Amino acid sequence: MLIDNYGRSIDYLRVSITDRCNLRCIYCMPAKGVPWKSHENILSYEEIIRIVKLITGIGIKYIKVTGGEPLLRKGAPLFLKNLKTIAGIEKVTLTTNGILLDTYLDEIEIDAINISLDTLNSERYKRITRCESADIKMVLRLINRLLERQITVKINCVLMRNVNEQEIIPLVSLAKDKNIIVRFIELMPIGSTAGLQPVPGVEVMALIQEEFGALSPFAGISGSGPAIYYCLDGFSGKIGFINAVTHDFCETCNRLRLTSEGFLNSCLFNGSGLDLRKLLRNGAGDDEIVGIIAEFVKTKPRFHNFFEYREEMSKIGG
Numbered sequence: 001m002l003i004d005n006y007g008r009s010i011d012y013l014r015v016s017i018t019d020r021c022n023l024r025c026i027y028c029m030p031a032k033g034v035p036w037k038s039h040e041n042i043l044s045y046e047e048i049i050r051i052v053k054l055i056t057g058i059g060i061k062y063i064k065v066t067g068g069e070p071l072l073r074k075g076a077p078l079f080l081k082n083l084k085t086i087a088g089i090e091k092v093t094l095t096t097n098g099i100l101l102d103t104y105l106d107e108i109e110i111d112a113i114n115i116s117l118d119t120l121n122s123e124r125y126k127r128i129t130r131c132e133s134a135d136i137k138m139v140l141r142l143i144n145r146l147l148e149r150q151i152t153v154k155i156n157c158v159l160m161r162n163v164n165e166q167e168i169i170p171l172v173s174l175a176k177d178k179n180i181i182v183r184f185i186e187l188m189p190i191g192s193t194a195g196l197q198p199v200p201g202v203e204v205m206a207l208i209q210e211e212f213g214a215l216s217p218f219a220g221i222s223g224s225g226p227a228i229y230y231c232l233d234g235f236s237g238k239i240g241f242i243n244a245v246t247h248d249f250c251e252t253c254n255r256l257r258l259t260s261e262g263f264l265n266s267c268l269f270n271g272s273g274l275d276l277r278k279l280l281r282n283g284a285g286d287d288e289i290v291g292i293i294a295e296f297v298k299t300k301p302r303f304h305n306f307f308e309y310r311e312e313m314s315k316i317g318g
Helices: 044-055 076-084 121-128 136-148 165-177 201-212 276-281 285-296
Strands: 012-016 061-067 091-096 112-116 152-159 181-184 215-217 226-232 238-242 256-257 263-265
Touching: 012 044, 044 076, 044 256, 044 276, 044 285, 061 165, 076 091, 112 136, 112 256, 121 136, 152 165, 165 181, 165 201, 165 226, 165 238, 181 201, 201 226, 201 238, 201 263, 263 276, 276 285
Parallel strands: 012 061, 012 256, 061 091, 091 112, 112 152, 152 181, 181 238
Antiparallel strands: 215 226, 226 238, 256 263
């Protein structure tokens, strides 16, 4: 097992396979975008698979594939399929904006999918994503197809004051007749979020309960991340909250992050990390890499530092 110096068991790895994205969400990156990494500077799929096999052997059980937008990278469906075959992995999930999902849906083999969706209004969707061609109706149509394939669907909504607060009730309503999970994420004060204001999770809960009745704690979702889940009477789906700002969950953090360039980060908000790409390309052996990773995990900080984090949200990887 991977245990850090604070006794936390580390079993969850977020893997970014690209830094590129086809949207420019207002809380995630500047309107002009960010400079993309060159192809030779990002890990090959073979390199990622090698790292995952090694780190799975010492305790990682859950893999979340992120970007940027992961489906922008050629060969992503086959990569996901190969991840699923690795011994010791219990769950492979994908975070996506859903724009390209229709193209690859029949090829993808995953346990769950997180779709970033901050509004159900077409015009507001275009403003938030800064993309005039973004088709929210297409994304919504895909939900039924995912459910038919028995893939768990989670919708992630980042709420922003005076931007999309009015979407809370419509988004919750999606879970009434569909067995999906709608999650509300507190806006984190980093990068392009300057000038945007968060909506505290406790306020969101109050609005939901005023409209739909009491939210009852639900422990039946074995999520590998920090979300807390609730059910509503008469609803098929569930409601989740990731209150990263108002309710710190660092004490139970179980996550590592592998960037597309091959840096292993012990905290999502660390700007630096362990350079696994250098180790791989300099010919390091498996035992050496495993030993270095195990020692690196011991340096995982007790608490995040996102109030000092200066990178864009896009760098975190979904």
